[in-house]
Amino acid sequence: MQSQKPLQLTLAIIKPHIVKSPFVLQKIRDLIIDNNLKIVRSRRTIITQKEAELFYEEHKDKFFYNRLITFMCSGPSDIHILADHNAIIKWRKLMGPTKVYQAQYTAPNTIRGMFGLSDTRNATHGSDSIQSAMREIKIFFNDFDFKKWYEHEEKYYNLGQVHFDPIAFLHTINKGFININTEKITE
Numbered sequence: 001m002q003s004q005k006p007l008q009l010t011l012a013i014i015k016p017h018i019v020k021s022p023f024v025l026q027k028i029r030d031l032i033i034d035n036n037l038k039i040v041r042s043r044r045t046i047i048t049q050k051e052a053e054l055f056y057e058e059h060k061d062k063f064f065y066n067r068l069i070t071f072m073c074s075g076p077s078d079i080h081i082l083a084d085h086n087a088i089i090k091w092r093k094l095m096g097p098t099k100v101y102q103a104q105y106t107a108p109n110t111i112r113g114m115f116g117l118s119d120t121r122n123a124t125h126g127s128d129s130i131q132s133a134m135r136e137i138k139i140f141f142n143d144f145d146f147k148k149w150y151e152h153e154e155k156y157y158n159l160g161q162v163h164f165d166p167i168a169f170l171h172t173i174n175k176g177f178i179n180i181n182t183e184k185i186t187e
Contacts, residue, residue, distance in 0.1 A: 004158045006150065009040065010087040011136040013125035016075035017117065019044070024115050025078070028124070029169060031094055031111065032082065038157050038171045039164075040149070041081040041141050047072050055139050064120060071120050078169075079140045083157050088133060091126040098122060 012032075018024050032039065047055075052069045059065050084090050096103040096110025100122050103112035116122040127133035137144055153173060156162055162171040 004155070005085055007038075007083045007085060007154055007158050008087040008130065008133075009137065009146070009149075010082050010091050010127045010133045011125070011140065012080045012082050012091055013140075014078040014080075015121065015123055015125070016071065016077055017121050018115060018123050019076050019078055028111055028115070032080075033164070035090060035094060036084060037087060037090065038083040038162060039080050039169055040083050040153075040157065040171065041144060042078070042168065042170045043080075043140070044076050044078050045140075046076050047079075047140075049073055051139055055136065068120055080169075081137055081141060081144065083154075088127055088129065092128065095124045095126050 014025065014028055018028065049069065052072045053060075056065065056068055056072075059068065082091055094111055096107040096112040096116075098112070099119055100112055100116035101119075103110055103116055103122075107113045111124050112122045127136050134146065137146075156173045157171065161174045163174050164171050
């Protein structure tokens with residue numbers, strides 16, 4: 001069997017003002033699916049003050065820090081772990097520039113170009129590197145085991161042997177494929 005290039009994981013956050021708008025939320029979900037990003041984990045939650053402070057600790061001394069923390073804790077956010085061969089770059093390209101004004105003029109068909117309201121309310125977040133993704137995923141999915149996922153689950157996502165549940169907005173491993181093809185997949 002030819003070895004597949006391993007998938008990359010990234011954290012995606014759909015911010016509170018988007019979650020409050022079902023039509024916009026659905027448009028963003030459609031973009032994720034249409035671009036073949038796989039949703040490995042998914043949760044809707046109100047981000048706690050502690051999580052927000054840990055997540056944005058690099059911005060602690062910046063003028064917008066308190067506004068950002070307050071906004072991110074203001075209502076439910078959808079938080080996902082996305083997977084693809086170049087998940088970080090792919091998700092960031094779909095989001096567009098961080099600064100909404102720039103996104104609206106240089107990348108109007110991106111998520112932030114279409115749905116961002118301000119630099120704080122720029123619709124989405126995405127990790128900017130593998131190291132950031134690992135750190136950020138651990139904040140919101142503290143029980144997620146990277147090593148275990150790569151050893152036991154990644155191959156099924158990589159081969160497309162997953163099922164998409166639109167209600168849960170999550171891809172799960174196709175259990176029928178595991179039972180029938182275990183010997184072919186595992187080495």
